[in-house]
Amino acid sequence: MPVRDPYVREPRTGVGWGDGRLQAAIVAGGVAGALGRLALDRAFAWDGRGWPWPTFVANVAGTLLLGHLVTRLQERLPPSTYRRPLLGTGLCGALTTFSTFQVELIGLARDGEVLLAGAYAGATIGAGFLGVYLATALTRRVTV
Amino acid sequence: MSLLGWIGVAVLGGAGTLLRFRLDGVVQQRAGGSFPLGTLTVNLLGSFCLGLLVGAGVGDTLLVVLGTGFLGSFTTFSTWMFETERSAEEGDGALAVLNLLGPLGCGLAAAGLGWALGASL
Numbered sequence: 293m294p295v296r297d298p299y300v301r302e303p304r305t306g307v308g309w310g311d312g313r314l315q316a317a318i319v320a321g322g323v324a325g326a327l328g329r330l331a332l333d334r335a336f337a338w339d340g341r342g343w344p345w346p347t348f349v350a351n352v353a354g355t356l357l358l359g360h361l362v363t364r365l366q367e368r369l370p371p372s373t374y375r376r377p378l379l380g381t382g383l384c385g386a387l388t389t390f391s392t393f394q395v396e397l398i399g400l401a402r403d404g405e406v407l408l409a410g411a412y413a414g415a416t417i418g419a420g421f422l423g424v425y426l427a428t429a430l431t432r433r434v435t436v
Numbered sequence: 437m438s439l440l441g442w443i444g445v446a447v448l449g450g451a452g453t454l455l456r457f458r459l460d461g462v463v464q465q466r467a468g469g470s471f472p473l474g475t476l477t478v479n480l481l482g483s484f485c486l487g488l489l490v491g492a493g494v495g496d497t498l499l500v501v502l503g504t505g506f507l508g509s510f511t512t513f514s515t516w517m518f519e520t521e522r523s524a525e526e527g528d529g530a531l532a533v534l535n536l537l538g539p540l541g542c543g544l545a546a547a548g549l550g551w552a553l554g555a556s557l
Contacts, residue, residue: 326449388513391482420517
């Protein structure tokens with residue numbers, strides 16, 4: 293059974309893989325998130341120079357969505373076993389990426405674009421943090 | 437982008453997501469405590485591996501399927517930001533700052549190390 297740590301954490305299985313439906317929910321969300329990120333990659337056609345727009349947009353959009361979803365699921369809707377794994381762990385987790393963000397920073401720095409790398413790191417983290425904060429605040433304010 | 441590339445990203449994206457859930461759960465369970473070590477573990481591991489692939493100069497299709505598909509989904513930015521924001525919201529500013537700077541510094545080191553290692557292969 294998934295263990296729901298009430299506030300901060302994602303639901304965790306602890307021991308074992310969890311039940312089949314939980315896994316299916318996570319995989320379904322993950323497939324959708326990965327395809328969404330790939331579609332953004334293709335749409336922007338970033339050539340490795342300048343501001344990495346596809347990753348930036350995916351990461352900021354994912355934090356806004358996660359802040360909204362988790363607040364709504366935890367504080368607005370009746371408990372549900374599969375929505376958070378599907379939408380939080382799966383969709384938002386896979387739509388956003390840490391590894392590409394870090395490797396892009398290393399790539400920019402290697403190209404001598406240290407200032408751009410610093411601005412990109414600061415903007416991504418700033419917008420991501422603010423995204424969770426704002427989405428949470430707005431979701432709490434709206435009475436559903 | 438070929439259809440096979442999209443299918444590869446879908447399949448490995450799903451697999452990477454499930455593996456993240458599992459590894460995150462195991463690490464967090466063992467570590468305990470309020471620091472999200474599970475999230476950090478998957479993110480560092482994924483950053484190192486992606487650095488390795490890019491440094492080694494693997495072909496475009498392989499990079500899209502393994503990098504964008506698998507490692508992109510295995511690692512996560514939104515959970516990192518969410519856990520940091522909730523720490524701050526709960527009044528644990530020190531944990532929030534630690535969870536901002538620690539993963540960023542370690543992530544850059546992991547990606548850079550992977551890249552250098554990949555380039556030397």
